[in-house]
Amino acid sequence: MANYFNTLPLREKLNQLGVCDFMENSEFLDGVNALKGKKLVIVGCGAQGLNQGLNLRDSGLDVAYALRAAAIEGKRDSWKNATENNFKVGTYEELIPTADVVINLTPDKQHTSVVNAVMPLMKEGATLSYSHGFNIVEEGMQIRKDLTVIMVAPKCPGSEVRAEFVRGFGVPTLIAVHPENDPQGKGLAQAKAYCVGTGGHKAGVLKSSFVAEVKSDLMGEQTILCGLLQTGAILSFDKMVEKGIDKGYASKLVQYGIEVVTEALKHGGITAMMDRLSNQAKIKAFEISEELKTIMRPLFQKHQDDIMSGEFSRVMMEDWANGDKNLLAWRAATGETAFEKTPAGDVKISEQEYFDNALLLVAFVRAGVELAFETMVDAGIKAESAYYESLHETPLIANTIARKKLFEMNRVISDTAEYGCYLFDHACKPLLADFMTRVDASLIGKNYNEGKDGGVDNRALISVNEVIRTHPVEIVGAKLRKAMTAMKSIKTA
Numbered sequence: 001m002a003n004y005f006n007t008l009p010l011r012e013k014l015n016q017l018g019v020c021d022f023m024e025n026s027e028f029l030d031g032v033n034a035l036k037g038k039k040l041v042i043v044g045c046g047a048q049g050l051n052q053g054l055n056l057r058d059s060g061l062d063v064a065y066a067l068r069a070a071a072i073e074g075k076r077d078s079w080k081n082a083t084e085n086n087f088k089v090g091t092y093e094e095l096i097p098t099a100d101v102v103i104n105l106t107p108d109k110q111h112t113s114v115v116n117a118v119m120p121l122m123k124e125g126a127t128l129s130y131s132h133g134f135n136i137v138e139e140g141m142q143i144r145k146d147l148t149v150i151m152v153a154p155k156c157p158g159s160e161v162r163a164e165f166v167r168g169f170g171v172p173t174l175i176a177v178h179p180e181n182d183p184q185g186k187g188l189a190q191a192k193a194y195c196v197g198t199g200g201h202k203a204g205v206l207k208s209s210f211v212a213e214v215k216s217d218l219m220g221e222q223t224i225l226c227g228l229l230q231t232g233a234i235l236s237f238d239k240m241v242e243k244g245i246d247k248g249y250a251s252k253l254v255q256y257g258i259e260v261v262t263e264a265l266k267h268g269g270i271t272a273m274m275d276r277l278s279n280q281a282k283i284k285a286f287e288i289s290e291e292l293k294t295i296m297r298p299l300f301q302k303h304q305d306d307i308m309s310g311e312f313s314r315v316m317m318e319d320w321a322n323g324d325k326n327l328l329a330w331r332a333a334t335g336e337t338a339f340e341k342t343p344a345g346d347v348k349i350s351e352q353e354y355f356d357n358a359l360l361l362v363a364f365v366r367a368g369v370e371l372a373f374e375t376m377v378d379a380g381i382k383a384e385s386a387y388y389e390s391l392h393e394t395p396l397i398a399n400t401i402a403r404k405k406l407f408e409m410n411r412v413i414s415d416t417a418e419y420g421c422y423l424f425d426h427a428c429k430p431l432l433a434d435f436m437t438r439v440d441a442s443l444i445g446k447n448y449n450e451g452k453d454g455g456v457d458n459r460a461l462i463s464v465n466e467v468i469r470t471h472p473v474e475i476v477g478a479k480l481r482k483a484m485t486a487m488k489s490i491k492t493a
């Protein structure tokens, strides 16, 4: 199989990369009807499988789970997830032949073998669905011509797909129909109905393409969403310990601080996050984030280049073939970091203190969101898609760190995200070594405002505000957030 994207002529590459239509509420008035009464069979019951299935069932759809025989016999977690939630469970042979829609929610590294196993069992004219286009785009999987192939890709971890739905909201979602597989022209209607079933239509839906989803999703997850949050968390914690800050306090400030500062992003973008700081702290956070952007820009560009060329996938797939040797070693090393091993202290930190005592975290977030957004847009990804993959999803990943630190984040994200996260983190830390020698406790661990009189140069403040507020991520964000009127707040630690 050849990398599908690389087989396309340049104009078609650009064409597919540029597919990005924000869908109006009026396009979802048909609700879940296109899937009502159809049999939806989800393959795999993990992070996305379980949570999407719960939402789809609560939306009135008929959902069952096809698991591999070993998972059923061994009563593995996937079997427990499904049966404890009272779903029908069966083998591929039992459930796939009657399915109208087969939803493949197994890890990307298994897609070729899973699709090769289920495709011969699928009935004529059925639909195969993915939540990430890797198998189609990077591996060039060929699907039987009578089958419709759609994608419904929530822009967030599975746990948050459920949590937002239960809160009465949803998560932004990219939907697409594979241009090579839409023989009956029903793909879009089914993808829209599926998206209503998961609640995604409440948060914003982009009509995208498999190509645009893959090239933006991989970039977001490697850089700002997971890679940089991991780097920022570890470096911030280590710096506080080096400066003599209590370890329990340091652990708590980072674990919950990322969630608290990014919650402001969710509601009002970088502007709202930076406005939570005093004027003098905002100017300082702006300066250090500008420096971080300069240092990290080449790394962000390298990741995007490697994603576009297929080099990233090639190297990751080598590791798959090698029994995940690198991934497993990197996962184990993450578990051994001092941040991971130090429990959060039993100390009260007020919401404002998370901002005032963690300027460095705010600077990492601003730098990472803006860099990821700028790099994606420069590569031909549309601003709306880049916004979801950078600014909007950062708080949702931060929620997972608040639960159980980097372990939880890496457990709930996909296998491609976890691999890319470590790759970025390992390249980023050495790049920041010199910068970090200049960071003191006033930037992380202590209140930046302490001992300062609060005065600022008016012109400097006006110019900082101007740069923050007119960044293209803020412009598109303001527009997209208007469509998120039902967004709920989360409770902070």
Ligand SMILES: NC(=O)C1=CN([C@@H]2O[C@H](COP(=O)(O)OP(=O)(O)OC[C@H]3O[C@@H](n4cnc5c(N)ncnc54)[C@H](OP(=O)(O)O)[C@@H]3O)[C@@H](O)[C@H]2O)C=CC1
Pocket: 043, 044, 045, 046, 047, 048, 049, 067, 068, 071, 076, 077, 078, 079, 104, 105, 106, 107, 108, 110, 113, 114, 131, 132, 153, 154, 155, 156, 157, 158, 159, 412, 413, 414, 415, 416
């Ligand atoms: N994780 C996330 O939050 C996101 C994931 N996605 C996409 O969703 C899809 C699913 O990812 P994710 O939910 O992380 O997957 P998980 O790693 O959570 O695994 C899902 C399930 O697949 C089953 N499985 C594993 N290997 C096989 C196999 N060889 N054959 C059959 N079943 C297998 C596992 O059950 P068992 O081993 O018991 O059989 C497990 O329950 C991916 O395409 C991913 O890119 C998209 C957005 C976010």
Ligand SMILES: CC[C@](O)(C(C)=O)C(=O)O
Pocket: 154, 155, 156, 157, 158, 217, 221, 225, 226, 397, 412, 413, 414, 415, 416, 417
């Ligand atoms: C963390 C990134 C993601 O792409 C996601 C949750 O959207 C993944 O693959 O897990």
Ligand SMILES: [Mg+2]
Pocket: 154, 155, 156, 217, 221
């Ligand atoms: Mg994603």
Ligand SMILES: [Mg+2]
Pocket: 132, 217, 218, 221, 414, 416, 417
């Ligand atoms: Mg992903």
